[in-house]
Amino acid sequence: MIGVELRKLALRPRVWLSIGLLCLLPALVAVLLSVSDLAPPPGQGGAFLSAVLRNGALYPAAALAMVLPVFLPLAVAVFAGDAIAGEAATGTLRYLLVRPVARPRVLVAKLVALAVFTVLAVLVVAVTSLVVGLVLFGTGAEAVGQASAATSLSGIDLSPGELAVRMAAAIGYIVVSMVGFGSIALFFSTLSDSAIGAALAALAVLIASSIMETLQAAAAIKPYLPTNYWLSWIDFFRDPVFWDNIDKGLLLQAGYIVLFFGAAWANFASKDITS
Amino acid sequence: MIRTRGLTKRFGRIVAVDSVDLDVAEGDRFGFLGPNGSGKTTLVRMLLGLVHATAGEIEVLGKSMPRNAAKVLPQVGAMVEGPGAYPHLSGRRNLAMFDAAGPGGGRRGRADRVESALAQVGLSGVDRRPVSAYSLGMRQRLGLAAALLRAPRLLILDEPTNGLDPKGIREIRDLLVALNEAGTTVFLSSHLLAEVEQLCTRVAVVDRGRMVLQDSLAALLAPTGHVLVRSPDAAQVVALLDGQVVARDGDRLVVRHADVAGLNADLVGRGLRVSGIEAERRTLEQVVLDSTGASGDRIDGPTGGEDR
Known part of the structure; x- marks a missing residue:
């Protein structure tokens, strides 16, 4: 069943379209930056944007910081919201279940497909923005005079190897964050026969969480908001790596995955399939 | 092949199926008739374990359902409330997906299983068009092909000739009779009297969730x-x-x-x-x-x- 889900993912034009659109925004920003040569001053604008003009190898980090707050969760919500509700709408859910595929297997395959989609989306964004960054901004060798040194947010130079390791860790962290959020959408997808409805409900959670984060009065629940530690992957680029928020973020997302995947399981296993 | 006792399903305050005792014997061509909204589809969904009964017992192929779904359903081919397919994929690709999803769907022999199911329903010449470009009748045939993938012992079909032209209806009827003569039990749920009268050997009639009649066609039309x-x-x-x-x-x-x-x-x-x-x-x-x-x-x- 997992193989079938992955094949469905690969054969779906919508999947590739959404990943393509995710790559478009960072590419556009990169072109504008390189044409105008007007980077935001350090400490303002998107994370890493001030640094990329000096070293294109940092551009994937800047690109991920751009798509993470809205566009990446949007793509994840659409994909995960479609998981069960979309099958119900096309009438294929009942035929999978009478094939028979046990209901928990359907759900696990959907979660795996969600994780694969997220990895794919983040990786493609990272790779395309790396290429774009290197082409448009160079490796920084010209400016600094030494080969490929990137500067960490703490001002210490990172070797290319170190940068790659930290980038991989950041990508892993972002994937976990997105799967946590996707579990919420997956749960909504088992509640409804409308894929759009499930995706919008998940986005409503995202927006509500983002609003609460900025609200002083919500300080007590802030550590438990799904979006709270999303940007903590930036801490991988500090020297030394600032682990505190990263650990908390991973724990929180694991909690969300267990909670909402469990809820999806409980609901789907006992549900009457009338679609 | 199918046996229910006191089968009941309530959706909130609505009783969709009310204490139905159904008996379908091996080799029957069983017609399950009833007006729209009489609970036919809900009953079919309960037989297949899609909807959970409020009360009563279900046995399919001699085993209680839905507990033994994993053993029973591989031997059952079903079409419930119209065909279902992934619209952006071709018919062949759709069948291959469904084949791979279920038990016994190894890569070896998959192409043969898909081709033979397509040939049975008269779609063997179908090209790589996506299903979204299919006519209603072609989709119906594809749904039937999906039901036939595992050469089932029991076919449960809900309105299988919906959307077919008269010639198509005739073809499907001939196919069902041939399958039945080769040993497949056919359970056909329909509101089309002519379809049931021409195909079936036994008939049950439901009305407002209750079964009002169950007998052989010959006895009813004596x-x-x-x-x-x-x-x-x-x-x-x-x-x-x-x-x-x-x-x-x-x-x-x-x-x-x-x-x-x-x-x-x-x-x-x-x-x-x-x-x-x-x-x-x-x-x-x-x-x-x-x-x-x-x-x-x-x-x-x-x-x-x-x-x-």
Whole structure:
């Protein structure tokens, strides 16, 4: 069943379209930056944007910081919201279940497909923005005079190897964050026969969480908001790596995955399939 | 093959299926008839474990459902409330997906299974167009092909000829008869009387969730014991058969008589002309109308109110 889900993912034009659109925004920003040569001053604008003009190898980090707050969760919500509700709408859910595929297997395959989609989306964004960054901004060798040194947010130079390791860790962290959020959408997808409805409900959670984060009065629940530690992957680029928020973020997302995947399981296993 | 006892399903306060005792024997071509909204589809969904019964027992292929779904369903082919397919994929790709999803769907032999199912429903020449470009009839055939993928012992079909033209309906009927003769039990749920009358050997009728009738088609359509006579000398026939004539409409008479040939010889022997004579049989339509209430999708206002 997992193989079938992955094949469905690969054969779906919508999947590739959404990943393509995710790559478009960072590419556009990169072109504008390189044409105008007007980077935001350090400490303002998107994370890493001030640094990329000096070293294109940092551009994937800047690109991920751009798509993470809205566009990446949007793509994840659409994909995960479609998981069960979309099958119900096309009438294929009942035929999978009478094939028979046990209901928990359907759900696990959907979660795996969600994780694969997220990895794919983040990786493609990272790779395309790396290429774009290197082409448009160079490796920084010209400016600094030494080969490929990137500067960490703490001002210490990172070797290319170190940068790659930290980038991989950041990508892993972002994937976990997105799967946590996707579990919420997956749960909504088992509640409804409308894929759009499930995706919008998940986005409503995202927006509500983002609003609460900025609200002083919500300080007590802030550590438990799904979006709270999303940007903590930036801490991988500090020297030394600032682990505190990263650990908390991973724990929180694991909690969300267990909670909402469990809820999806409980609901789907006992549900009457009338679609 | 299928046996339910006291099968009941409530959705909130609505009783969709009310204490149904269904018996389908091996080798039957079983017609499950009922008006729209009578609970047919809900019952079919319960047989397949899609909807959970509120009360009662279900046995399919001798095993209780839905507990044994993993053992029972691989031997059952089903089409429930229209076909379902991934619209952006071709028909072949769709069948390959469904084949791979279930047990026994190894890569080896998959192409053969898919091709033979397509050939059975008359789609073997289908090209790589996505299903979204298919006509309703082609989708229906594809749905049937998906049901036939594992050469099932039991076929459960809900309105299988929906959207087919008369020739297509005929083809599907011939296919179902051939499969049945090769040993497949066919359970067909439909509101189309003609379809059931032409295909099925046994019939059940549901109305508002209750089963009102379950019998063999031959028994339901047995002669009523009346003979329909047409005669230009109708008045003399009435005089002759005093008391046996149940109804008269011009030259048409309904006569209570057991022996058509005997009655004919009797009338002709007395010099009365007969232009038509046959045993009266009820049509399936009459049987169903007699045993069911108003149409399922008809909603009358409160009766006995004043005129406005």
